[in-house]
Every structure is written in structure tokens, then in C-alpha cells.
Amino acid sequence: MARLCSLSQAVEENLRDGDSVALEGFTHLIPYAAGHEIIRQGRKELFLIRMTPDIIYDQLIGAGAARGMKFSWGGNPGVGSLHRFRDAVENQWPRPLEIEEHSHAAMANAYEAGAANLPFATLRGYIGADLPKVNANIRDVTCPFTGEVLAAVPSIRPDVSIIHAQRADRQGNVLIEGIIGVQKEAILAAKRSVVTVEEIVDELSPPSSNSVVLPSWAISCVVHVPGGAFPSYAHGYYKRSNSFYIAWDKIARERDSFQAWIRQNVMNGSPEDFLRHIGKAA
Amino acid sequence: MSSEFTPTEMMTIAASRALTNDDVCFVGIGAPSAACNVARLTHAPDITLIYESGTIGTRPDVLPLSIGDGELCDTAQFTVSVPEMFRYWLQGGRITTGFLGGAQIDRFANLNTTVVGEYDHPKVRLPGGGGAPEIASNCGQIFITMALTNRGFVDHLDFITSMGHGEGGDHRARLGMKTKGPSRVITDLCILEPDPVTKELTVVSIHQGVSRKQIQDNCGWPIKFATDLIETPAPTDTELLVLRDINARTKKAHEAA
Numbered sequence: 001m002a003r004l005c006s007l008s009q010a011v012e013e014n015l016r017d018g019d020s021v022a023l024e025g026f027t028h029l030i031p032y033a034a035g036h037e038i039i040r041q042g043r044k045e046l047f048l049i050r051m052t053p054d055i056i057y058d059q060l061i062g063a064g065a066a067r068g069m070k071f072s073w074g075g076n077p078g079v080g081s082l083h084r085f086r087d088a089v090e091n092q093w094p095r096p097l098e099i100e101e102h103s104h105a106a107m108a109n110a111y112e113a114g115a116a117n118l119p120f121a122t123l124r125g126y127i128g129a130d131l132p133k134v135n136a137n138i139r140d141v142t143c144p145f146t147g148e149v150l151a152a153v154p155s156i157r158p159d160v161s162i163i164h165a166q167r168a169d170r171q172g173n174v175l176i177e178g179i180i181g182v183q184k185e186a187i188l189a190a191k192r193s194v195v196t197v198e199e200i201v202d203e204l205s206p207p208s209s210n211s212v213v214l215p216s217w218a219i220s221c222v223v224h225v226p227g228g229a230f231p232s233y234a235h236g237y238y239k240r241s242n243s244f245y246i247a248w249d250k251i252a253r254e255r256d257s258f259q260a261w262i263r264q265n266v267m268n269g270s271p272e273d274f275l276r277h278i279g280k281a282a
Numbered sequence: 283m284s285s286e287f288t289p290t291e292m293m294t295i296a297a298s299r300a301l302t303n304d305d306v307c308f309v310g311i312g313a314p315s316a317a318c319n320v321a322r323l324t325h326a327p328d329i330t331l332i333y334e335s336g337t338i339g340t341r342p343d344v345l346p347l348s349i350g351d352g353e354l355c356d357t358a359q360f361t362v363s364v365p366e367m368f369r370y371w372l373q374g375g376r377i378t379t380g381f382l383g384g385a386q387i388d389r390f391a392n393l394n395t396t397v398v399g400e401y402d403h404p405k406v407r408l409p410g411g412g413g414a415p416e417i418a419s420n421c422g423q424i425f426i427t428m429a430l431t432n433r434g435f436v437d438h439l440d441f442i443t444s445m446g447h448g449e450g451g452d453h454r455a456r457l458g459m460k461t462k463g464p465s466r467v468i469t470d471l472c473i474l475e476p477d478p479v480t481k482e483l484t485v486v487s488i489h490q491g492v493s494r495k496q497i498q499d500n501c502g503w504p505i506k507f508a509t510d511l512i513e514t515p516a517p518t519d520t521e522l523l524v525l526r527d528i529n530a531r532t533k534k535a536h537e538a539a
Contacts, residue, residue, distance in 0.1 A: 026336070026364055027335055027348045027349060027351065028352070051364070072410060072411065072412055073412035073413075074410055075410075077311065077348030077349060077350075078312065078347035079347070081407075081408075082409075085407070086406075089404065089407040090405075090406070090407055101396075101410055101411075103412070103413065103415040103416055104364070104413040105369075105372065105373065105413065105416040108364045108368045108369070109365065109368070109369065111365065112365045123368075123369075123373065124373055124416075124419070125373075125416045126415055126416075127415075127419045127445060128392075128442065128444075128445025128454070128457055128459075129418075129443060129445055130401075130441050131396075131411065131415065134401045134402075148458075178352070178355045179335045179350045179352075179354075179355050179361060180336065180363050181335070181336070181363065182363065182364045182365060185365060235352055239352055240347075240348070242347045242348075242535075242536040243536065243538075246347075246536070
């Protein structure tokens with residue numbers, strides 16, 4: 001059964017230095033508040049996993065929390081580069097970052113294989129592309145029935161997966177709606193998991209019998225963090241702050257302005273700040 | 283047609299014309315997204331637009347900044363998970379057309395969005411491939427839109443993020459691919475198509491007021507021109523109006539949020 005607790009407790013209990021951790025979210029429902037808590041608690045040597053590492057991974061990398069990252073698209077969507085990620089790869093600042101790079105299709109398949117308790121995923125992928133030349137974890141497998149050679153990648157089994165969702169009931173069952181990305185797979189593939197939610201309700205009331213519900217018994221901790229996905233968004237609650245994504249480009253471009261932002265907004269911040277971000281008084 | 287228009291407007295409108303009402307189109311973010319939505323709002327009202335975040339049959343009122351803006355989900359016919367998107371819909375062979383942009387392209391329409399320089403010691407680390415490697419191989423055909431510049435149209439790619447026609451000729455078929463690959467590249471100065479045999483990109487249509495020299499000066503390899511070269515029809519009033527409207531709505535929405 002999931003335990004309902006505070007964000008600091010959830011991160012402290014579930015995430016250790018050196019862990020592999022996936023904070024998933026495909027543009028929507030990105031667990032920013034949890035990412036900030038990880039930086040505040042000073043976690044080190046993390047191996048980050050995410051299909052679309054965006055600003056929150058730029059922050060984790062720039063803060064020196066990560067030794068490596070497995071990913072398939074590392075940019076600020078519609079804006080440009082992730083400057084802290086680039087500085088780590090191009091100049092090893094604040095420390096070298098080992099990268100394991102895939103395509104979206106391979107990452108999505110690898111999460112699904114992880115959730116299915118399989119050792120690897122197979123796909124018709126990477127044909128004629130250069131990534132297999134630089135990533136030893138992209139290999140071939142021959143179909144035993146047709147002889148077709150397919151791409152194979154190891155399944156993703158994070159030590160910890162963290163996602164943000166719309167709501168949970170008091171037993172810790174979680175409902176997730178809208179662009180659901182790979183969040184269900186990420187939770188089911190992980191050894192331990194934390195879900196932050198916009199709202200805790202008496203009745204979950206899924207709108208359809210096919211709604212995506214993650215049962216309490218498949219989650220380690222559920223945390224109430226309203227606004228916790230800002231500047232990403234929560235379908236039905238608040239919109240994506242595209243203006244913040246645009247503003248981040250300037251903040252992250254220089255090391256000094258980045259560090260000042262982290263000090264002010266993360267080290268001296270708290271999960272309660274996120275309520276203010278979505279226009280509600282704390 | 284007397285209205286003034288910019289090269290970028292010409293590019294987006296020429297790109298939108300490549301699409302038909304029957305297309306099921308996997309839409310890349312940025313320039314492709316603008317072109318696909320102009321097509322939907324002009325000559326292809328029933329086109330099915332799909333974004334890799336899982337939104338299928340989406341009809342956004344403003345262009346998304348990211349591939350997963352709420353607008354895409356709010357206006358979609360339905361939304362699926364990302365594994366379902368890539369497994370059933372893309373790999374399943376349901377997509378007729380993929381519309382991509384890129385940082386760099388070579389004469390065989392291979393794309394690089396990964397690194398400039400060596401992979402392990404890059405001069406510039408770009409965002410990476412995202413969905414492109416499998417979009418390029420699994421969609422029926424690929425359209426590409428990007429501005430024609432020396433930095434973008436290069437003689438040699440440092441990294442092939444997604445394969446176009448590889449080394450040219452029948453390279454795709456030799457690798458077992460049954461899809462057509464890139465069939466048109468729409469730039470701000472001209473339209474290119476692969477030669478039917480060599481697959482080398484060849485200028486087939488030049489936008490109004492653009493010279494051959496201008497095209498060659500902005501391309502990193504000695505570019506070929508088709509013998510039956512035509513002039514790209516200028517944007518119509520309707521096309522320009524639709525494009526400017528959606529750009530204005532988009533700017534307002536992104537600044538407000």
C-alpha cells in the first residue's frame with residue numbers, strides 16, 4: 001500500500017545517492033516539485049532516466065546531482081538547447097556526464113519491457129542511423145520465426161520512478177489523465193515509486209472503466225503537492241507556462257545566473273511554493 | 283496576387299501544399315507543425331494530424347510550443363500513451379506521412395539533430411533524435427522543411443540521426459526498408475526532390491524572386507537543378523491570411539501563459 005507522506009519524507013525514504021531515477025512526463029505532468037526536493041536534499045551520483053529531459057533535468061545536471069543520463073531528446077521544447085546539459089557534455093561542468101542515448105521508440109519500448117518484467121525490448125528501429133555506433137546498449141536480435149533482424153535494447157528498471165498525477169484518494173490510488181506519456185510503465189518498471197498529486201479526494205471516481213488508474217499497492221509513496229508540475233501543466237488544473245520555458249533559456253545560459261536561480265528558488269524554496277506558481281495563495 | 287510575403291511564409295505555405303486531405307501525418311514540432319496546421323485550415327480540412335506525445339486527430343487553435351501542449355490533447359480525437367503511439371500507430375504502419383525539421387541535412391536527405399563535431403567531444407551538443415529515427419523509417423513517406431543555409435545544408439554530416447536515402451540509390455531497399463523515405467524538402471528559397479535514380483536532392487521549384495545563384499550560395503554542396511524547373515506559385519491571399527492568423531493567435535497565447 002502506498003504511504004501518504006510529505007515530499008521530503010518520500011524523497012528521503014526512496015531515493016539514495018547513486019540510484020537510477022526516472023522523473024517521467026512527456027511535456028505534461030512533469031514532477032518539478034519532486035526534482036527540486038532532490039536538489040535540496042543534496043542527492044549525488046544519480047543516473048537520470050527520461051525520454052524528454054527538459055528543464056528539471058537541466059536543473060539536476062547543473063546542480064551536480066547526476067553522474068549520467070539515459071535519454072532520447074534533450075532540449076527545451078520549441079525554445080532550443082538545455083544549456084546546463086550542454087555545458088556538462090561539452091565542458092564537463094559542473095562534472096562529467098555519462099550519456100546513454102536512444103530514440104523515443106526504443107525508450108518507450110524499454111519502459112514497457114521493464115513494466116512487463118522482461119530483460120529487453122525489441123523494435124524495428126535505428127535502421128541506417130548512427131546511434132548504434134555510439135551506444136553499445138543498442139544491439140540486434142533475430143526473430144526466431146521470420147529471421148528478421150530487429151533492434152534490441154535493455155529494458156528500463158529504475159531504482160526509483162517519480163511522476164506527477166491529477167489526483168489520489170485517501171488510500172493512495174492514483175488517477176492520471178490527458179497526455180499520459182510513459183508514466184504508467186515507468187511506475188510499474190521501478191523498484192520504488194513516488195507519485196505527487198494535485199489533489200487528494202474522498203472518491204477517485206474514474207471517468208471511465210478504461211481510465212488510467214495506478215493502484216495504491218503498486219506505488220511506494222503518494223504526496224499531495226498542488227502545482228507540483230509547474231511550469232509544466234496538469235490537464236484539468238492549470239496550463240503549461242510556455243513563458244517560463246522561454247525565460248529559462250536566459251536563466252540557464254550562464255553558470256552564475258543559473259546558480260543564483262537555484263539558490264533563490266530551490267535551496268531557499270519549498271514544495272508549498274508551487275501553489276503560488278499556479279496562482280493560488282499558499 | 284499582390285501581397286508581400288516573407289521567405290519563411292513562402293516556406294510554410296509551400297510545405298503545407300505537400301499534404302493532402304487523406305494524409306495521416308506525424309507532425310514534428312516547429313516549422314512542420316505550422317505547415318501541417320495551415321494545410322488543415324486551407325485545402326486539407328480532414329487531414330489527421332498526430333503528435334508523438336500521443337495526441338491523434340488533433341486540431342489545435344494555436345500552434346503548440348512543445349510537442350505535448352495541452353491544446354493538442356484538448357482538441358484531439360483521442361490520446362494514447364507514448365508506447366502505444368510508437369508501437370501500434372507508427373511501427374504498425376498506420377502513418378502515411380512524417381513531417382520533420384532538422385538542424386542539418388545532406389544531399390541524400392539524411393538528417394542530423396544530434397551533434398556537431400565528434401560524438402564523444404562535441405562542438406555543439408544538439409537535443410538528439412527523439413522520434414525521428416523511427417519516423418524516418420516507418421512512415422510511408424517523409425517531408426522535410428527547413429531554411430536553406432550553409433550551416434544547415436552541409437556536404438558531410440557529422441552524425442546521421444535519421445536516415446533519408448543513406449548513400450543514395452537503392453540504399454533504403456538494401457537495408458530492408460519498404461517505405462519511400464524523404465520525397466520532398468521544402469526550404470525558404472526553393473523545393474527539392476530526390477532524383478528518381480540517384481536519390482540526390484535536386485531543385486525542382488524556385489520561389490518567386492529567388493535566383494539560382496542565391497540557392498547555390500546557401501547550400502554546402504554543388505546543388506543540382508532539374509531540367510523542367512518551375513516557379514513555386516506565390517501564396518494566395520487565403521493561405522497568407524490563415525498563416526498570419528494562426529501565428530498571431532500563437533504569439534498571444536505563448537506570451538500570456
